[in-house]
Amino acid sequence: MAKNAKKSQVSPSSRASASATVPKRASDDQMALRTKSSEGMKRSARPSKVSVERRPKSAKKTKTKHKKKNDKSDTNKPKKPPTAFFYFLEDFRKDFQEQNPNVKSMRDIGKACGEKWKTMTYEEKVQYYDIATVKRAEFDKAMADYIKKMESGENIESEDSDSDSELDE
DNA sequence: GCTCTGATTGTTGAT
DNA sequence: ATCAACAATCAGAGC
Numbered sequence: 001m002a003k004n005a006k007k008s009q010v011s012p013s014s015r016a017s018a019s020a021t022v023p024k025r026a027s028d029d030q031m032a033l034r035t036k037s038s039e040g041m042k043r044s045a046r047p048s049k050v051s052v053e054r055r056p057k058s059a060k061k062t063k064t065k066h067k068k069k070n071d072k073s074d075t076n077k078p079k080k081p082p083t084a085f086f087y088f089l090e091d092f093r094k095d096f097q098e099q100n101p102n103v104k105s106m107r108d109i110g111k112a113c114g115e116k117w118k119t120m121t122y123e124e125k126v127q128y129y130d131i132a133t134v135k136r137a138e139f140d141k142a143m144a145d146y147i148k149k150m151e152s153g154e155n156i157e158s159e160d161s162d163s164d165s166e167l168d169e
Numbered sequence: 170g171c172t173c174t175g176a177t178t179g180t181t182g183a184t
Numbered sequence: 185a186t187c188a189a190c191a192a193t194c195a196g197a198g199c
Contacts, residue, residue, distance in 0.1 A: 083179035
């Protein structure tokens with residue numbers, strides 16, 4: 001049910017607060033973390049094949065296909081940081097597999113995680129929101145550096161050097 | 170053998 | 185204000 005709605009439900013908190021990473025009660029300092037720079041993500045950057053035919057409309061979602069190892073275009077380009085839900089998903093997946101070793105499909109885990117996420121309280125989610133906020137701040141910084149390099153020398157082609165050390169404290 | 174799919178929510182750029 | 189795309193994960197399916 002909640003699949004087609006998606007945007008409509010979004011979550012009682014998300015935008016309700018101030019489009020910040022943290023739903024409600026978001027501390028001002030956390031909001032300050034998100035500089036919301038111009039990033040540069042936009043779907044156009046993605047491979048045409050992925051960008052196109054991504055129109056589920058009333059159907060499901062988009063299913064992103066990740067392009068896997070087809071990232072030759074943006075090897076040094078920082079990728080979008082996982083959201084709070086994704087951090088929770090990592091932790092939830094481990095616990096879920098321990099209790100359900102027979103279940104290996106991420107589809108089932110994703111569903112279970114989504115249901116669990118909805119039942120969780122703000123206090124339980126806030127820790128993941130906090131992580132996501134920090135990571136996005138780092139991503140913003142990395143993106144700014146990436147753009148700077150692009151403007152300076154276009155394609156540096158040096159994905160692993162300074163950007164890596166910066167991202168990973 | 171390699172690539173894509175599916176399923177979830179959050180976030181954000183774009184329209 | 186709304187939409188669309190993308191972020192991680194990983195076994196399974198398809199080519």
